Amino acid sequence: MDLKSLLNQRKVTILGRWFDLIVSSYPSDASRMLKKEDRFANPLGSTISREIETLFDALLSGADAEQVKPSLDRLLRIKAVQDFAPSEAMAFIFSLKEAIRTHLATELREDGIADSLVLFESRIDALALMGFDVYMKCREAIYQLKTDELKRQTHKLLERANRMGGTAQG
Amino acid sequence: MSKTPPPAELAKISHQPPETPWMETPVEFRPGTWCYSGKPKALEALGLPNVREWSPPDEDWKLPEGWQKIIYEGFKDRLNKYRSLKIFMDICVRCGACADKCHFFLGTGDPKNMPVLRAELLRSVYRKDFTTAGKILGHFAGARELTVDVLKEWFYYFYQCTECRRCSVFCPYGIDTAEITMMARELLHLVGVNINWILEPASNCSRTGNHLGLQPHTLRDSIDSLCEDIEDVTGVHIEVPLNKKGAEILFITPSADAFADPGIYTFMGYILLFEHIGLDYTMSTYASEGGNFGLFTNQETMKKLNAKMYAEAKRLGVKWILGGECGHMWRVIHQYMDTMNGPADFLEAPVSPITGTKFENAKSTKMVHITEFTADLIQHNKLKLDPRRNDHRTVSFHDSCNPSRAMGLFEEPRYILKNVVNNFHEMPENAIREQTFCCGSGTGLNTDEYMEMRMRGGFPRANAVKYVHEKHGVDLLSCICAIDRATLSTLMQYWIPMVEVAGVHELVGNALVMEGEGERTTDLREEDLADVEGEEDAV
Numbered sequence A: 001m002d003l004k005s006l007l008n009q010r011k012v013t014i015l016g017r018w019f020d021l022i023v024s025s026y027p028s029d030a031s032r033m034l035k036k037e038d039r040f041a042n043p044l045g046s047t048i049s050r051e052i053e054t055l056f057d058a059l060l061s062g063a064d065a066e067q068v069k070p071s072l073d074r075l076l077r078i079k080a081v082q083d084f085a086p087s088e089a090m091a092f093i094f095s096l097k098e099a100i101r102t103h104l105a106t107e108l109r110e111d112g113i114a115d116s117l118v119l120f121e122s123r124i125d126a127l128a129l130m131g132f133d134v135y136m137k138c139r140e141a142i143y144q145l146k147t148d149e150l151k152r153q154t155h156k157l158l159e160r161a162n163r164m165g166g167t168a169q170g
Numbered sequence B: 001m002s003k004t005p006p007p008a009e010l011a012k013i014s015h016q017p018p019e020t021p022w023m024e025t026p027v028e029f030r031p032g033t034w035c036y037s038g039k040p041k042a043l044e045a046l047g048l049p050n051v052r053e054w055s056p057p058d059e060d061w062k063l064p065e066g067w068q069k070i071i072y073e074g075f076k077d078r079l080n081k082y083r084s085l086k087i088f089m090d091i092c093v094r095c096g097a098c099a100d101k102c103h104f105f106l107g108t109g110d111p112k113n114m115p116v117l118r119a120e121l122l123r124s125v126y127r128k129d130f131t132t133a134g135k136i137l138g139h140f141a142g143a144r145e146l147t148v149d150v151l152k153e154w155f156y157y158f159y160q161c162t163e164c165r166r167c168s169v170f171c172p173y174g175i176d177t178a179e180i181t182m183m184a185r186e187l188l189h190l191v192g193v194n195i196n197w198i199l200e201p202a203s204n205c206s207r208t209g210n211h212l213g214l215q216p217h218t219l220r221d222s223i224d225s226l227c228e229d230i231e232d233v234t235g236v237h238i239e240v241p242l243n244k245k246g247a248e249i250l251f252i253t254p255s256a257d258a259f260a261d262p263g264i265y266t267f268m269g270y271i272l273l274f275e276h277i278g279l280d281y282t283m284s285t286y287a288s289e290g291g292n293f294g295l296f297t298n299q300e301t302m303k304k305l306n307a308k309m310y311a312e313a314k315r316l317g318v319k320w321i322l323g324g325e326c327g328h329m330w331r332v333i334h335q336y337m338d339t340m341n342g343p344a345d346f347l348e349a350p351v352s353p354i355t356g357t358k359f360e361n362a363k364s365t366k367m368v369h370i371t372e373f374t375a376d377l378i379q380h381n382k383l384k385l386d387p388r389r390n391d392h393r394t395v396s397f398h399d400s401c402n403p404s405r406a407m408g409l410f411e412e413p414r415y416i417l418k419n420v421v422n423n424f425h426e427m428p429e430n431a432i433r434e435q436t437f438c439c440g441s442g443t444g445l446n447t448d449e450y451m452e453m454r455m456r457g458g459f460p461r462a463n464a465v466k467y468v469h470e471k472h473g474v475d476l477l478s479c480i481c482a483i484d485r486a487t488l489s490t491l492m493q494y495w496i497p498m499v500e501v502a503g504v505h506e507l508v509g510n511a512l513v514m515e516g517e518g519e520r521t522t523d524l525r526e527e528d529l530a531d532v533e534g535e536e537d538a539v
């Protein structure tokens, strides 16, 4: 069996492991909440499980970068405001490698598979590179939020100040 | 064979949080997760103790001599004064029903944001000092000493609770963690531990009557400018009476409605409505703030700031008071005003001058919520409305914590929306009405240095909005709270930038067909309307 079929076949277990690895970056008391299925009662966990599946499928089908960006954004937008250093925020992408290697330990020894795995893992690396850009954009957005909020808070006062400034000059 | 190191090693960046018991894990003050401390000037103005310069990440918080004793006495005092506090300290059975209901827990995964643990922060000290078991068994009975680290933890987590009361909806014993947070914040005030974003508006408010400290002429100027904007859009010239003695009704709303985007459009909606029905009303330049940051400070400050409403009603000689779209203002009115500053016997029980409806529910406080007032007008067919003027928008409604969980105000805003908007979609059931999710920035936490935490806390709300945005194309989130209008705008900008925020009365303003108006081509934001034909036939 080639790697792609193998990954397809084991999708559920690999995704489960990937999910658990991500969840383990949160305090253990949160894991029960993060595993709840209701997407409104558990927005964090449900977003993670939905989006990592999309990413996994995209990696398998070799989808191009633009297609995976929205999913990366949804995940990293969360990480960008949580208590994670940038490296910690990005770590979830790499834990897919661990999930795959633990689940396919035996199969990986077979000829041919190991090589395709190197190729597949380089796609994960590429995903991570793109992730850095997405993460940075989210961080920048936070600074923008502060400026825009201040402008909105004082909208009419700024308008008034501008008007008066205009009169003084004119 | 590939030389790639084992992936576990590759990803060997420590992302596992420390697994020490919660009582022994001190807090770390990371940027974006704490608010600036109260400035000396604000503390002095409010008469609060331990005035000094300090900052939460500092090692030394410059606490007063004997601070533990001060808190102990304060705690004892409050346990005697408020029976509910004593009960809340004693009866929690740790059933866990509240654990995963707090938006801060859902958005952070931090167990100390579970309401049960948040309360436990205070309870553990209560046990040590006020229960026999705790005094003897200490740690084994879940009791602990009040140390500087514990105090820092209080500050961190009690300013990570927006007093939204979502948890209390699920508690079989009705334990209200919001009340516990209020008490904890009061205790922190006793030793000078507090945040500037609450104290400065509170101090401004006690001086000039509003949060920004604006004086009467600035208010006048801003309202006049809003009237000009209205004239640009509708062709109707309106003047807003300020401090008019002998008017029938005093109208009070958060000052943000007169200055801040998008509150100003809600404000335009109010005054279009009053003009439409020919209401005899006035606003006050002193009671120019519906909000009351005293609620987030202590009972005394809340009482003082609230008192100006009745004082102005008396001075101006009105019959009753109409209140605008605000959240915590209504919590104060509904739950505390009557006992705190009432009874306002010099006022009359509110009756709508247009429909004759007696607002029985407001008989005692003499204050009517504007959505009740407007819903009653619509029900009596007193408004000429063309909902197609909101057809360029697809709208949802966010139940703000206070009007929903403190007042049970669910139907009136929805009834109004049904009459002024054609495209309306509710968010899922477990995200609205009494189960609504907080904006994540309530109780005076809407400050910019706290942005990361606000975005975490608001994530469950944003997540449900995102759902209706993707499913139904919702692009406008309506609400009846001024803090929400500000904070949800920022929340949306981060999580779902295609969604904007509006007050319900902005949509009323768009739909109102005014006498003598010109043809409307834009809404109150001066954005183009969808093609509207045959407008004259609409009623």
Ligand code: SF4
Pocket: B091, B092, B093, B094, B095, B096, B097, B098, B099, B115, B116, B170, B171, B172, B173, B174, B175
């Ligand atoms: S639901 Fe009530 S009784 Fe149960 S743990 Fe929470 S506060 Fe305690």
Ligand code: SF4
Pocket: B101, B102, B103, B104, B113, B114, B115, B118, B160, B161, B162, B163, B164, B165, B166, B167, B168, B177, B178, B181
């Ligand atoms: S009142 Fe709201 S913010 Fe506070 S603990 Fe309960 S759910 Fe959380």
